[in-house]
Amino acid sequence: MKCKVCGGKAVISLRAYNSALCEKDFISFLENRVFKTIKKYKLINDKDKLLIAVSGGKDSLSLWYILNKLGFNADGMYIDLGIGGYSDLSLEKVKKMSDMLKRPFYTFHLNDAMGKGIEAISKKIKRTTCSACGMIKRYIMNRVCLDKGYNVIVTGHNLDDEASALMGNLLYWKEEYLWKKGMMLNEEEGHLSKKIKPLFLCSEREMAAYAVLCGIDYIYDECPFSIGAKSLFYKELLNRLEDNSPGTKLQFLKGYLKFIRQMNIEKNRREMKYCINCGYPTVSDKCNFCRIMEKYGIERNIIFEEYRPTYEVFE
Amino acid sequence: MKCKVCGGKAVISLRAYNSALCEKDFISFLENRVFKTIKKYKLINDKDKLLIAVSGGKDSLSLWYILNKLGFNADGMYIDLGIGGYSDLSLEKVKKMSDMLKRPFYTFHLNDAMGKGIEAISKKIKRTTCSACGMIKRYIMNRVCLDKGYNVIVTGHNLDDEASALMGNLLYWKEEYLWKKGMMLNEEEGHLSKKIKPLFLCSEREMAAYAVLCGIDYIYDECPFSIGAKSLFYKELLNRLEDNSPGTKLQFLKGYLKFIRQMNIEKNRREMKYCINCGYPTVSDKCNFCRIMEKYGIERNIIFEEYRPTYEVFE
Numbered sequence: 001m002k003c004k005v006c007g008g009k010a011v012i013s014l015r016a017y018n019s020a021l022c023e024k025d026f027i028s029f030l031e032n033r034v035f036k037t038i039k040k041y042k043l044i045n046d047k048d049k050l051l052i053a054v055s056g057g058k059d060s061l062s063l064w065y066i067l068n069k070l071g072f073n074a075d076g077m078y079i080d081l082g083i084g085g086y087s088d089l090s091l092e093k094v095k096k097m098s099d100m101l102k103r104p105f106y107t108f109h110l111n112d113a114m115g116k117g118i119e120a121i122s123k124k125i126k127r128t129t130c131s132a133c134g135m136i137k138r139y140i141m142n143r144v145c146l147d148k149g150y151n152v153i154v155t156g157h158n159l160d161d162e163a164s165a166l167m168g169n170l171l172y173w174k175e176e177y178l179w180k181k182g183m184m185l186n187e188e189e190g191h192l193s194k195k196i197k198p199l200f201l202c203s204e205r206e207m208a209a210y211a212v213l214c215g216i217d218y219i220y221d222e223c224p225f226s227i228g229a230k231s232l233f234y235k236e237l238l239n240r241l242e243d244n245s246p247g248t249k250l251q252f253l254k255g256y257l258k259f260i261r262q263m264n265i266e267k268n269r270r271e272m273k274y275c276i277n278c279g280y281p282t283v284s285d286k287c288n289f290c291r292i293m294e295k296y297g298i299e300r301n302i303i304f305e306e307y308r309p310t311y312e313v314f315e
Numbered sequence: 316m317k318c319k320v321c322g323g324k325a326v327i328s329l330r331a332y333n334s335a336l337c338e339k340d341f342i343s344f345l346e347n348r349v350f351k352t353i354k355k356y357k358l359i360n361d362k363d364k365l366l367i368a369v370s371g372g373k374d375s376l377s378l379w380y381i382l383n384k385l386g387f388n389a390d391g392m393y394i395d396l397g398i399g400g401y402s403d404l405s406l407e408k409v410k411k412m413s414d415m416l417k418r419p420f421y422t423f424h425l426n427d428a429m430g431k432g433i434e435a436i437s438k439k440i441k442r443t444t445c446s447a448c449g450m451i452k453r454y455i456m457n458r459v460c461l462d463k464g465y466n467v468i469v470t471g472h473n474l475d476d477e478a479s480a481l482m483g484n485l486l487y488w489k490e491e492y493l494w495k496k497g498m499m500l501n502e503e504e505g506h507l508s509k510k511i512k513p514l515f516l517c518s519e520r521e522m523a524a525y526a527v528l529c530g531i532d533y534i535y536d537e538c539p540f541s542i543g544a545k546s547l548f549y550k551e552l553l554n555r556l557e558d559n560s561p562g563t564k565l566q567f568l569k570g571y572l573k574f575i576r577q578m579n580i581e582k583n584r585r586e587m588k589y590c591i592n593c594g595y596p597t598v599s600d601k602c603n604f605c606r607i608m609e610k611y612g613i614e615r616n617i618i619f620e621e622y623r624p625t626y627e628v629f630e
Contacts, residue, residue, distance in 0.1 A: 170485055171556065171563055173570025233559060237552050241486065244548060248486055255488025 012209050015246035023213050030210045034066050034198050041183050043196040044152070050074035051150040051193075053141055054097070054105065056090030056219040058211040059156030061097050063199055065216060067154070068101045074154055076105030077144055077304075079137055082117025083224060090219050097216070099309040106148065106304040108140050113301050114293075119225070125296050129225040139289040142192040142280065144304055150193065157197045160204040163249045164234040166256060179260055192281050201250065204235075278302070327524050330561030338528050345525045349381050349513050356498050358511040359467070365389035366465040366508075368456055369412070369420065371405030371534040373526040374471030376412050378514055380531060382469070383416045389469055391420030392459055394452055397432025398539060405534050412531070414624040421463065421619040423455050428616050429608075434540070440611045444540040454604040457507040457595065459619055465508065472512045475519040478564045479549040481571060494575050507596055516565065519550075593617070 001010040003022035010020035014029075021029055038044050052067065052074045054060040067074045078094045080087050091107065098105050111117055116124070122132035141153050162181060169178045185195040199207065211218055226232060241248045274280065275287035282288065293300050316325040318337035325335035329344075336344055353359050367382065367389045369375040382389045393409045395402050406422065413420050426432055431439070437447035456468050477496060484493045500510040514522065526533055541547060556563045589595065590602035597603065608615050 171567050171570075173567075173574050175574070230559075233556075237555065240552065241548075244545075252486050252488075255486075259488050259490070 011213070012206075014206070016203070016242070016250050018246075027210065027213060030202060030206060031066055031069065033202055034063070035070050037183070037198050037201055038070075038072070043184055043198060044072060048152045048194070049150045050152045050154050051077050051141075051145055051148070052154040053077050053079070053137070053156070054094050055079075055156070056093040057156070058216065058218045059158050059161075059199060059204075059207050061093060061156075061216050061218050062207055062211045062214070063154065063156045064097055064101065064103070065214065067198070068103065073103070075103055075150070077141065078105055078107045079140055080107055080109045080111070081133060082109070082111040083119070084117075086219075086221065086224060093217055093219050095307060095309075098307060102309050104306060104308045106144055106306055108144070108302070108304055110136070113303060115299050121298065124298060125292055130229060133225070135289065135292070139280065139287075140302070143278070143302055145193040146279070147302075147304065151187070152194045152196060154196055154198065156199055158199045158202050158204050158207050159249055159253060160235050160238065161231070162197070162200055163238050163252050164231045166253065167234045167238060168230060179263075182257060182260060200253065203249065326528070327521075329521070331518070331557070331565050333561075342525065342528060345517060345521060346381055346384065348517060349378070350385050352498070352516055353385075353387070353511075353513050358499055358513060359387060363467045363509070364465045365467045365469050366392050366456075366460055366463075367469040368392050368394070368452070368471070369409050370394075370471070371408040372471070373531065373533045374473050374476075374514055374519075374522050376408060376471075376531050376533050377522055377526045377529070378469065378471045379412055379416065379418070380529065382513070383418065388418070390418050390465070392456065393420055393422045394455055395422055395424045395426070396448060397424070397426040398434070399432075401534075401536065401539060408532055408534050410622060410624075413622060417624050419621060419623045421459055421621055423459070423617070423619055425451070428618060430614055436613065439613060440607050445544055448540070450604065450607070454595065454602075455617070458593070458617055460508040461594070462617075462619065466502070467509045467511060469511055469513065471514055473514045473517050473519050473522050474564055474568060475550050475553065476546070477512070477515055478553050478567050479546045481568065482549045482553060483545060494578075497572060497575060515568065518564065 001013060001020045002008070003010045003025050004019045005025040006022060008022040011023050012026050013020040044050070050067070050072060052060065052064050054064055054076045056078070064074060064076060076094060076098060078091060080091060094105060110121070114121065118129060118133050118136070121136070122129045125132055127135070145151060145153060165177075166181050168174075169181065183197050183200045187194050202210075210216075222232075238249055238252075272281045272283065273285065275282045275290055276285050277290040278287060280287040280289065284291075286294075290300075316328060316335045317323070318325045318340050319334045320340040321337060323337040326338050327341050328335040359365070365382070365387060367375065367379050369379055369391045371393070379389060379391060391409060391413060393406060395406060409420060425436070429436065433444060433448050433451070436451070437444045440447055442450070460466060460468060480492075481496050483489075484496065498512050498515045502509050517525075525531075537547075553564055553567075587596045587598065588600065590597045590605055591600050592605040592609075593602060595602040595604065599606075601609075605615075
């Protein structure tokens with residue numbers, strides 16, 4: 001297998017692109033793909049202050065690394081969900097990347113701030129772990145932006161994550177989410193911060209290859225609570241479709257983007273207020289997070305620990 | 316396992332409905348489902364003259380039988396694609412049902428009319444067999460309605476057929492088909508005849524059970540050209556989703572119906588003309604069928620053989 005660009009020995013075949021690339025050209029290809037995604041979909045403005053949500057996994061750490069390499073400065077944010085050794089190891093990986101990039105990051109420790117880890121909280125508020133985790137993460141991410149002066153949340157959702165979520169939303173026609181799965185959610189859409197997903201068109205397999213080839217040290221294990229999650233099941237089915245017809249996932253998402261752009265689907269613009277408790281945007285007097293936590297008597301002392309790498313470059 | 320209606324011995328479990336039914340109650344359930352579908356979605360008017368496309372398979376033969384039982388008179392139409400023994404055996408099954416129901420049917424013999432079977436035609440016109448077959452069937456069905464005074468084509472597409480087609484259209488966002496996959500296509504939408512699918516909400520498994528329990532003699536084998544077809548692959552994936560979450564296929568289609576109703580998606584109404592060759596509606600001077608057949612020099616002598624069962628009831 002030869003590299004389509006230089007003719008050297010290819011290390012990865014990209015059937016969706018009918019291509020194969022060597023190490024150097026694959027790294028360029030992937031970084032270029034992220035850059036072109038940012039430019040084409042106008043994800044980042046000159047004045048934006050970026051905060052990237054890092055989990056310690058291949059996607060978010062690689063994205064942090066790529067953004068930095070491309071000249072988009074981003075600080076990090078790690079949410080320690082209190083899942084024992086898994087969370088500790090993840091934090092180690094984030095610290096290592098922070099040191100390497102010389103960019104600081106914030107940590108939110110769920111155990112310290114709310115007296116419990118994610119498993120206990122989800123049981124208490126009677127939600128699945130994934131649902132509770134999603135709600136808390138969204139809240140915390142927006143809060144840290146508000147408190148620390150950022151305006152853009154960057155996440156490492158990749159092609160497979162997005163295709164799997166879209167598949168689930170289409171199977172059940174979940175209209176409250178269905179047309180919001182684009183690459184960017186603007187501030188004016190009721191979200192405190194702009195949210196962008198620069199890896200929207202990069203597959204899981206490509207991201208894993210990139211991380212390995214660049215020597216990025218990430219946590220290999222999936223979150224222990226994700227076992228049996230529907231999203232993994234959808235991913236598996238989508239991978240079978242992809243094997244059968246390479247490029248399917250990419251076409252599925254690109255077709256979707258084109259469709260929502262054409263349709264210009266009317267957004268439910270609701271008048272926004274601010275939570276009387278925490279100042280978070282909400283449609284009622286209290287935000288969803290405060291309401292649920294109050295209902296089940298869970299304390300919440302939202303503090304962020306700041307980690308500053310040695311030799312940090314201050315701007 | 317007990318019947319949810321009468322408490323007797325159940326013969327089938329219906330996980331999508333969280334139910335199990337005995338033979339008698341399952342037959343009632345399925346027939347009632349077809350009846351309610353026809354009524355709720357206003358598929359049939361008093362003045363409609365129905366022609367059902369029968370292939371010899373479980374779906375179309377059972378539907379013909381059910382329509383008759385429910386008092387909706389329908390004559391049949393069989394297209395003999397010239398697939399050797401498979402087509403001959405299918406025709407036998409159709410004759411048997413015609414005799415049982417005492418309803419006549421028309422046969423179109425591809426070999427006689429066009430000098431070739433479907434395999435040779437598809438090769439000649441450079442299409443896949445399924446694509447050529449679909450195009451010819453659509454044309455022939457509309458033609459027989461036009462020539463013989465019917466205004467509604469009834470087809471036996473079931474829940475699995477429709478869910479699988481929808482899945483394929485969504486994966487590739489095929490907008491030319493995507494929003495036309497409802498239960499009924501009206502005449503004014505550029506189709507010569509109204510087309511209805513009363514089995515839209517009945518699964519393949521339910522239809523097979525119904526046919527067996529009612530002693531309907533149908534052809535078991537799939538069309539030999541369908542092997543490896545994407546639709547079968549999508550069906551298999553949808554069945555895995557269904558196993559994982561019973562009711563998924565039903566929700567997928569019902570959500571879709573609700574969505575297209577709400578969206579009222581603008582149809583591409585194009586000015587219709589009539590083919591200068593055969594009178595078939597078209598957007599250009601010649602219809603697609605005539606154009607393709609002329610281009611590849613395939614003769615077409617559209618004649619329909621009429622089969623009248625013994626003891627036929629004339630209306």
